[in-house]
Amino acid sequence: MAWLFIIGSSLFALGAVPLYAEAVGPRWTGLTFFVGSVFFTNAAYLQYREAVGALPGGGAAVRRSSWVWAPRNALWLAGAVQLAGTLWFNWSTANAMPVNLDTALADQRVWRPDVLGSVAFLVSSGVVLRSAGRTAGRGRPRPRTWTISVINVAGSVAFGVSAVAAFVLPSSGELLNAGLAGLGTFVGALCFLTGAVLMLTPEPSGTPVHADQGIHP
Template identity: 45%
Template sequence: MEARPERLNATVAWLFMLGSACFVLGSVPAYLDAVGGPVDGVTYVIGSIFFTSASFGQLVQAQTPAMTAVDADSQHRRAPVRLLGWAPHDRNWLAAALQFPGTLCFNVSTVAALTHNATAAEANRYVWRPDLYGSVLFLASSTYAVLAVSQRFLAFRPRSFPWRIAWLNLVGSVLFMASALASYVVPSTDAALNTRVAVAGTFLGALCFLVGAALMLPAWRRAVPTRPRGSTPHQFKE
């Protein structure tokens, strides 16, 4: 299988943007009121599919040097990609490898959420747990992404596109975690622990992911013209 590095990066960025946009839209109360619960739930499912597709593309990108070590000419030339890889000492790869199963967890939770009349125990088992696991994996992935673009975790590099992308994703992951925790269904009331926090965390977290994904496009354009042939750039995440 072959791909053009610039096109793969753009595809990953747009898939992440579409997935994030679906989560943003699905968490808007006015949208829920307008389309109803089932359509709102399907919106999340579609968004999770976009997330998973983008995450797999990013994993392929992270484990294929030919997709990142490019110059202004080779970025447009097709090159073989690695569908399977193992690079545990590469923080960029670790970030992508943790993120992908996280998106699969969101696939499970969003599909399970379409079930009607689920008990609190069923909702927590089939929706809340996968959502929590996905959020944990996203948080770990984003932490590795920050470490991949900075020598120190709290290094301040606001002019760097990769730094901004990594921190937007980390903030988004923290917000998704808050949403997941607040979505726990209390057995005694059959209601979420805190619906407002759950909705706000999803909306703001997805918004962070959306902006981070949009920055992948100018980040690539800035990096490629000044990148020496054969060098390895920062992995552009989400």
């Protein structure tokens, strides 16, 4: 699962590198982002299934269900919101592949789902951060999940900045700030990549085990 996030984050970071975009052109750059988003979605779905399986009192029927409603459970809530965010990114990146979109279509099919996906990532990582912080008592080390969540919150903020900067101005058809949009995507992808790599590392001894560990972002 962590490797799916690692690959997805790496593709997002690669697509945001100007030299790569100039070398392969807009179509291949768009495809790079789309494939990266598919890796994100597959990883997010696996995490959602893990969250469903970990629900207290959940029997075999619940674990087999394709959809379960448990918003009071932090692990489920973070996983479900994260999955929704990846689906928004799928829609956004798929619609961004054509290079001849007019301003109205770019706003409706690319920018808006991009913003929604960024907000979902921020909410998901914030839920995990809040929940992980509760498990760390005074004088005890922070759990790995808390560290990952802090990094992922930073990545979600960077993605949000990128989404705002990528707004297409109706008057000119240009991005509000193309440089900031690319930088935000690159920084956010690196944050998510770091968080995914940390998912592969063992929890330090003496650290409280957290039920939500592994949720990414």
